[in-house]
Amino acid sequence: xxxxxxGHVGYSDVSLLPRxxxxxWLCISSAALQDSRWLRELAVHLPHAVFVSFLxxxxxxxxxxxxxxxxxxxxxxxxxxxxxxxxxxxxxxxGEGIRYWLPPLTPALFEEGLEESAALLKRGGxxxxxxxxxxxxxxxxxxxxxxxxxxxxxxxWSFRDFRASPDTxxxxxxxxxxxxxxxxxxxxxxxxxxxxxxxxxxRSGIFxxxxxVPFDIEAYxxxxxxxxxxxxxxxxxxWMMEAKNKGLSYREIEKLxxxxxxxxxxxxxxxxxLPDKDVW
Numbered sequence: 220x221x222x223x224x225x226g227h228v229g230y231s232d233v234s235l236l237p238r239x240x241x242x243x244w245l246c247i248s249s250a251a252l253q254d255s256r257w258l259r260e261l262a263v264h265l266p267h268a269v270f271v272s273f274l275x276x277x278x279x280x281x282x283x284x285x286x287x288x289x290x291x292x293x294x295x296x297x298x299x300x301x302x303x304x305x306x307x308x309x310x311x312x313x314g315e316g317i318r319y320w321l322p323p324l325t326p327a328l329f330e331e332g333l334e335e336s337a338a339l340l341k342r343g344g345x346x347x348x349x350x351x352x353x354x355x356x357x358x359x360x361x362x363x364x365x366x367x368x369x370x371x372x373x374x375x376w377s378f379r380d381f382r383a384s385p386d387t388x389x390x391x392x393x394x395x396x397x398x399x400x401x402x403x404x405x406x407x408x409x410x411x412x413x414x415x416x417x418x419x420x421x422r423s424g425i426f427x428x429x430x431x432v433p434f435d436i437e438a439y440x441x442x443x444x445x446x447x448x449x450x451x452x453x454x455x456x457x458w459m460m461e462a463k464n465k466g467l468s469y470r471e472i473e474k475l476x477x478x479x480x481x482x483x484x485x486x487x488x489x490x491x492x493l494p495d496k497d498v499w
Contacts, residue, residue, distance in 0.1 A: 221434045223304060225316035233260045242269045242336065244295065245283065249276035250449035258286040271295045271333065275361035276450070277404055277457050280354060294353040295336075296328040296360075299345070306438045320433065321345060328353055355407035362397035363416055365454045366390045366472075368444050369479050371425075372451070376441035378425050386478075387418040392471035397458045403465050448490020452479065 230236055243265060245258075252258070252274070262270070272283050273295045284292050301319035305311045311318070326346040329337050330353050337347035350356075370390035374380035381387065394416035402409045428436050444451060455476040462469035483490070 221318045221320045223311060223316050223318050225314070227317075233257075233264050236261075236264060238265060240265055240268045242271055244271045244273065246273045246297065248447040248450045249274050249279050250447070250453050252276075252279060252282045253453075255282060255286045258283065259288075262287045262290060266290070269293060269332075271329075271336075273297050275357060275365065276454060277358055277361075277401060277461060291332070293330040293332050294357065295330070295333065296353050296357050298322065298325045298327050300432075300439065302439055302443060306435060306442055308438065309435060318434070328356075355401070355405035358401035358405055359398050359409055359412040361454065362401050362458075363394045363412060365451055366394035366397060366416075366475060367421055368440070369393075369451050369455065369475050370421075371440065372444065372448075373478055373482055376437065376445075378429065378437050381425055382422045386475075387421045389471060389475055389478075391416045391418045391421055393455075393475040396462070396468055396470070396472050397454075400458050400462050400465070400467055400469070403467060404461055445488075445490065448483075448488070452476070452490070455479070 243261065266288055267290075269291045270283065270287060271293050272280055274280075274283070276282075280292065280294070299319055299321045301317055304316055304318040326348045327337070327340060329347065329349045331349050331351050334349050337349050340347040367390050370384070370386040371378075371381050373386050374384050395413050398409045398412050398416065455472055458472050459469045459476065461467075462472070482488070
């Protein structure tokens with residue numbers, strides 16, 4: 220089931236933050252790093268904190284690391300879903316707030332060095348565990364997810380249209396190219412990920428999600444990925460740039476990127492980014 224949470228504390232001025240924070244978790248759109256002066260201000264204010272990146276971009280860790288002041292940077296992988304409720308047409312009993320869902324058999328993953336954080340989450344009822352390295356796994360998973368999201372946007376966020384669209388084939392091919400690029404970037408094996416990047420599995424996953432997920436997943440994906448639309452475009456661009464540098468194929472990614480840009484231009488869509496960088 221999906222759970223509602225209300226109430227939060229926010230800061231709009233870095234100087235107001237307590238200086239004794241142990242960790243800073245960066246759960247923002249990759250596009251928020253394009254102007255990362257805010258991150259340097261945060262790093263200067265919290266010189267002893269460990270920074271944890273949950274960002275999906277291929278080069279996000281490098282961009283974050285460049286703004287830190289010698290702090291340790293580790294990786295976390297988000298495996299749950301949370302959203303600002305209510306979504307359009309969503310009925311909630313407690314009014315506005317944050318709803319979240321913890322999928323079964325899907326622990327939150329953290330890089331080694333964050334054992335205490337994983338233990339705290341487990342004490343709170345969230346399954347969590349640590350692994351030696353997560354950057355490669357995150358890059359491979361993001362390849363599949365964001366190529367699928369780009370194709371879903373081309374179908375105007377309609378699951379029915381997506382399953383009937385030839386863009387599922389394009390998304391699968393682009394995802395396999397992105398996985399090859401990510402594997403080369405992180406010097407790691409793609410494992411079973413390319414096997415999952417097939418149009419059959421993309422269509423099947425979208426179809427089954429409507430029966431497995433206990434809320435309107437179609438409405439959620441539209442809401443969330445419209446909000447971080449620049450991140451999707453940025454991911455495609457970054458894969459193409461990295462492929463050029465390494466002499467790898469990116470033809471299908473380029474097709475997907477071009478179609479997305481044209482669609483957004485023709486429908487006058489202007490993606491926005493999350494305002495997380497202005498509220499702490």
